[in-house]
Amino acid sequence: MVDMVAAKILIGRDNNSFMYNPVYPHCCDSCHYATKQEVNPDFRLARQRYDVSCINLHPARKQYDVSYTWDGYLIVSKRFKQFCEEKSYQNAVFHSIPQEPDFYFLESSKIIPLDYARRPVEFIDLCKVCNRYAEVIGMSKNFVQQGFFMEENTFYRTEYDFGSHNRKSPLIIVSLQMAKEMAAQKFKGLYFDDVLK
Ligand SMILES: [Zn+2]
Numbered sequence: 181m182v183d184m185v186a187a188k189i190l191i192g193r194d195n196n197s198f199m200y201n202p203v204y205p206h207c208c209d210s211c212h213y214a215t216k217q218e219v220n221p222d223f224r225l226a227r228q229r230y231d232v233s234c235i236n237l238h239p240a241r242k243q244y245d246v247s248y249t250w251d252g253y254l255i256v257s258k259r260f261k262q263f264c265e266e267k268s269y270q271n272a273v274f275h276s277i278p279q280e281p282d283f284y285f286l287e288s289s290k291i292i293p294l295d296y297a298r299r300p301v302e303f304i305d306l307c308k309v310c311n312r313y314a315e316v317i318g319m320s321k322n323f324v325q326q327g328f329f330m331e332e333n334t335f336y337r338t339e340y341d342f343g344s345h346n347r348k349s350p351l352i353i354v355s356l357q358m359a360k361e362m363a364a365q366k367f368k369g370l371y372f373d374d375v376l377k
Pocket of ligand 1: 211212310
């Protein structure tokens with residue numbers, strides 16, 4: 181049987197920046213890892229920088245419409261936010277970034293359940309105090325839980341944050357239709373991975 185694509189994971193290029201480094205807020209007293217993501221009021225995206233190893237100069241990283249910090253914060257441009265608002269996409273929270281007025285930290289609180297049995301994911305070191313894993317490894321080839329009905333025009337997040345230690349973040353997942361609409365806008369830095377049925 182061929183796997184059918186059910187939804188798309190929204191991914192952005194690396195923006196070569198850290199939201200925090202090395203001290204994070206909201207750290208658990210026991211495992212000492214951050215328990216939630218929050219904008220650092222001093223955060224700035226890495227300045228313009230070119231890759232001189234290539235013949236073509238790469239665009240400035242600050243110009244990405246969709247990008248991730250090294251520590252897993254999804255950063256989007258004002259243009260991306262405006263587009264989402266025009267389309268009335270639901271369950272997106274755009275947090276302002278004081279030092280970067282043209283960019284936002286994007287979150288969603290609506291959970292899409294993935295099938296963690298069909299695609300083995302490694303859950304490492306559950307902390308009994310914050311109830312979070314130190315590491316959740318194994319991101320690619322995701323399957324949505326069978327029978328889950330996904331709403332249109334809605335941003336979803338996975339229940340677990342993927343990655344390690346203070347570099348974990350949920351996957352942000354959108355419908356096929358939303359991914360198509362976003363792709364048509366040619367947002368810089370934006371690409372997608374599949375969530376299968
Ligand atoms: Zn903990």
